[in-house]
Amino acid sequence: MSLTFRIEKQIGFIEVDQPDSKVNVLNLETITRLDALLDDVKKQQELRAIVVLSKKRDVFFAGADIKEIEKITQSQDGAAKAKAGQDLFNKIEDLNVPTIAVIDGVALGGGCELVLACQYRLATFNDKVRIGLPEVNLGVVPGFGGTYRLPRIVGLSEGLKMILAGKPVDGQKALRLGLVDQLIFQKGVGQQIEEFVSLIDKGGMVADKYKRKKQKGMPAFLDNTLVGNKMVFSQSRKSVLQLTKGFYPAPLKAIDVISKNFYMARTPGLAIESGAFGELAVTDISKNLVKLFYLSEKYKKLSLPGIETIKPQKMERCAVLGAGIMGGGIAQLLAANDIWVRMKDINYDALAKGYKAAYKIFSQEVQKRRYTKAQADVKMAHISAGLDYAGFRRMDMVIEAVVEKMEVKKNVFKELSEMVGPNTILATNTSALSVTEMAKVTKDPTKVIGLHFFNPVHRMPLVEIITTPMTSKETIAATLNLAKRAGKTPILVRDSCGFVVNRILLGYINEAGKIYQECGNIEGIDQVMTDFGMPMGPFTLSDEVGLDVGIKVLHILENSFGERFKPADIFEKVFAKGLLGKKTEKGFYLHAGKKRVLNPEIAQLSGVKNTKPLNRQECEDRLIYVMVNEAARCLEDKIIDEADAIDVGMIFGTGFPPFRGGLLRYADSVGLKHVVQRIEEFSERFNSSGFKPCPYLQTLSQQNKGFYS
């Protein structure tokens, strides 16, 4: 750790520059060194101010070292680690000269807590400035005094909001919140610091950082009166519960901590915080979230051996073939990332649907203030549409999203192949069909790839990138690059029916259908899965996506993998009745009114009588283990390389509960022996081919191994 201290014009500068790293991280070593440095600094006489600066580009402190959080196994150990950081920051706070943090980039977690300990905070006009406390995303609460200082500086309600959402703010917002005292230019920082110190000398700043923010009206009432505070705490608790359904303890714990230490002196207040940090840091949930953080970092930067050196081809113009909801969603995603998009379909009604889908998303984003109206208009203006192939020769990529019929797709690819330029990549958004077959009908199969987005495109973070043996490395590199540019997390899958996510998920939905046929309890089954942490139950999901889609994919899978994907009778019956779900306003539920009600037609259709009561544990096990078994088959078939990729796929593609760490990590935590035993039991009892344990899974369990260990 390179820490330097210099004095210029009676101002002391502490400069942080961690060697061999792009960022500064707060770890044990930094804390010790900084602590020692502060002892030296204290001996300096007649300093006007002490300034803390980072020498890294766009980074102040990226946060505490996550590896150290991961290593904590004892809550006392966690609490002690937190206390060490708290003590250091107290030392900074207790210096008897003014302390100023200068933030020219990210100041997250511990980095944010460091600047909170300083008396003053300056941020630059750098767009990369982000200040915040994202600890809850790792299943813990801030441990270096963040819960104590932030609500005192920006006010209780804003402080709570920042800590509970874990979302950092930019410079302008920080200024508005009173989190920073001034914004300064990136050029001439030294001069501006000097001027600020003079301002302090002249008494131009309120010395007490907790009294600097002036509030009036409602915010003042909420932040500064006991009654107001009570309202803030109870409201926060309510919205956290609604959002997390109680699966994530960290934000609730943060509310507990702050509702106590907001009224305490520093020492006991910080003790409560470090205690809570220690308790949370040892939970499985925190460990899983930390692992997930690593995973998502890894997959955001995903590459393949041999493609790192390839400069991905430019992506300025794309065409989307087949407008509709999916096509419109893809067009919106591309347009949002400033790519010019041409939608093509066979009639104007379809194009209108595509426009409408894209426009709706942009309007929602404007409502959520993610964009201004003008920004959204400019992005929407990137989309045009037509019935012919106008402009296709110049496209960098064409993404096909027409109906899921191989014959149609083949015709489309054959025709496309004649219409596009030599550099155009042809991508298919098919959810299950063979990319290889499509590639074979084109002039240049090296340019054909699968790019499987999930519905709704703008919300689902995952894309499956499907490669065929013919797909070139250049094509893969360009497609990976596009996925990253669009802010998606990609996983690489070898072409095989259903790829990975749909293959696993449809086995699960189909199993739910079979359970229903035994117990006749749609809501009960859905409830079991939402209690497990899935964002919605299998029948609700089917209604969202549309049963027609599900049935189609099941048939495709059945064709390739045989009986285990044969749709449950109930699905065939409901499908035949046209009860497709939300799109027809009737599915397993009725979607006409505001409230969702069970569709009574389903019970009549199914003819299920003499129903057994739903066995919740068995239901959960069947639904989860059928997925584990299928995932093991995917690994066995070498469609996908790593268990990580499956966990990433299931979490970001289906909303598999992140706190469980992922499908396969969850299976490991239950123990594969138990999993295999249950699968064998189900296989016998239900005579179900889906539950024949896959050899790979059996081997792992016999060797006492897990997917990860």
Next chain:
Amino acid sequence: MEKIAIIDGVRTSFCKMGTYFNDLSAQELGRIVTHELIERTEIDPKQVDEVIFGCVGQPAEAANVARVIALLGGIPQHVPAFTVHRNCASGIESAAQAVMKLHLGEGKMFLVGGTESMTNIPFFLTKKMQEIIGNLSRAKTIPAKLQALSQFRPKYLSPKVGLMLGLTDPVCGLNMGQTAEVLAKEYGITRREQDEFALISHQRAIAARQILKEEIVPVIPAPKYKEAIDYDNGPREGQSMEALAKLKPVFDRRSGTVTAGNSSQITDGAAALLIATESKARELAREPLGYIRAYAFAGVEPHRMGIGPAHAIPKVLKKAGMKMSDIQAFEINEAFSAQVLACLKALETPSFADEFGYEGYTGTIDRNKLNVNGGAIALGHPVGTTGTRLILTTLKHMKRNNLNTGLVSLCVGGGQGAAMILER
């Protein structure tokens, strides 16, 4: 000098004020044609040297609307853009500017056009109301605010309609329709003649529906995106002399002959052309629609603005070294029946040529060669766009019928005429 080629062009359909394009701004209409022209011609937009758009009611929220159109329409930001305003000849002006710049060697390819949302030309507050609002916002104390408010009278609320202001000549004080009345009286053009001319415009536009689709880019209007609009909604299927005869004169209620039926319609729409040197067109391996041979503008008395074409046409013929008989297709914008008919009469009167020194460059225009696919009376007249449409429609007509020469002309509010000769 190198020939100037028009590579291709597109337009939106023309929709009557307040109909399908109600929610589309002038910049959005311009954006649509620009985007479409890029896609259809498959050019690299980086190669466009400048974007020039004509627009009369320039939107307050999109100053220099050409720049806004360029940026929204997919032209890279390093390409500059400017807006031109020559009233009804703004579209012609955008093309004329490109010709000049190409001849000066300031670029090889220009994207030009016209755009107009007459629907969205705003209403203005009265000056009094503006002052009150201004004083109110400057007033610091409550008494001062009350003082400012006390000046308010309900009559100040009556807005000034921007569209009407734009269609009134500030120098002679006459509304455009009134200038047409001046010409009708001067040239003795009867109500019947005017209505007959209007009827033919509708009949021809109806007959040309399919033909006109060649130049129209279907628009699916935001924000409802309900349906694609790929036809002009001005032409009336069942238009008859009886129906036209029933209409009352608008501009001179007692003694006038100019009615809503024999005037152009108030309409929204945009059009764009890609103009380049002949060598650039060859480099792009595209056969141009045609070439611009010459253009001319002429000034006339503001209260007789409709006679403009009768001056601009001889002027441009002289410039091109051509005679009236050399031209195989004519488009004279139908601002008003009376005004077009007055021009035709003037051009065939020897004394007119004498008076202005146009000998050899005037003559009779065969009605069967004039506005053969209908004109603004049926199709509508989005003022900034019409010039561009006339060029596009004429070139497509010449191509279909294998004609070599065409001439487009417009009268221009404020007392001007514009004309351009096209060839293939």
